Amino acid sequence: MKIAIAGGTGVIGRHAVRAAQSHGHDAVVLSRSEGVDVLTGAGLEERLRGVDVVVDALNTPSLSRRKAVHFFRTTSRHLLEAGARHGVAHHVVLSIVGIDGIDESYYAGKLAQERTVEASGVPHTIARAAQFHEFAAQISAHTSLGPLTIAPRLLARPVAAREVGEHLLRVAETDPAGRAPDLIGPEEHTLADMIRRMYAHDGTSRRVLEMRLPGAYGRGIASGALRGDPGSAQIGTTTFAQWLAQEHRAG
Template sequence: MRVVVAGATGLTGSRTVARLRDHGVEVVPLSRAGGVDLSTGEGLALALRGADVVVDVTDAPSRRQEAATEFFASATEHPVRASAAAGVGHHVVLSLVGTDHVDSGYFLAKSVQERLVRHSPVPWSVVRATPFFETVAAVAAEGTRGDGVHVPPLLTRPVSVDDVAASVAHVAVGLPLLDVLETAGPEEARLTDLAAELLQVRGRTARVLPDPRAPFFGATLPEKALVPGPDAHRGHHTFTEWLAAR
């Protein structure tokens, strides 16, 4: 099996490549250094020659809705067309829990990406992940103000990059789902509590202030927008374990 991975050099992509190789498949990472530009389609026809599966774990360079939408529209449309022309049998894309019901911010950009994959002639699978552990740190940094750290009090099951990569790789080597698989961490918690734990471990004394108006990936969300469904695949790594390893 030959699996082509878009976004292979990123945090999630590098772990996904490693997990795919654990399955014993041939992995072909796509990169601009290798002559492939997803936004223009340059080099895709050659890179996808003989590919059985395309895995897309790319991330937009900006969380702003307009910029992210523009990126995902072009960086997904070209691979989808090239996959169909090359006879690829399975297209797997990594997305976010909440994409199906949040219509603003980065979520709307991801919904554009999902729609392009779903409507292509190539059999597909979508893996939606809950927020990564690293996202908690990003939210805390973005919410830092003079009076404290403003964090939306959202419920979720934060997940490790390793667990997400394992889920993506498992889906990629199987039959197309023609459906969505959610993947999440083993424990439910509020972002505010996770941020407070993070700051404590890092020795910061700033107060975490629950703020329902604080944005998450450019969107103001209802309390349970990031909670996966009951059938979500659950990973093994906890947030506390991740912090201890830092």
């Protein structure tokens, strides 16, 4: 099978590429480093020739609602339209567990992406996953100043990025289903706890101060909605402690 992976050099995409290759598939990376800009559509036509499945693992660092919505709507539209022209049989998109009631900031972009895919008429599967273990390092890099890190109040069941990439590959190997079962981690953590444990593991001397963000976005991420439902979701196996010991530096 020929599988094109948008964002194939990113945190999740690179794991999806490795999983596809390990299963004997022809993995096509859609990234700027490979001459493809999905936001403008440049390079897409050539790279999608002969592709059976598109996996969309694209990401944007923006927390602006306007920018996130524009990015995910535009990139999804380009992938869907180009895929339809080239007979792509299955469009798989990575989204986030529990965001239905948090139509704000970055999550508004992901919800707009889901709606764009659902309205396209293209055979698709939306695969939602919990926040990644890697999220602790990503957030702390942007919220630290000197000896202090501010951690937004966030409750989730984090999952390893490697397992998310493998999950996307399993979804890509099956028929379009509209929605795949959610993928969540084996344990419940606050973001502040994850960062503190990461600092302790790394020997970082920095105080972590947890703060509830204002507004609907802050209420949403603190509510526990991002944990997903362990009763219906698939559960990853890698704990945060295992990830710290085995994968933190490898990433």
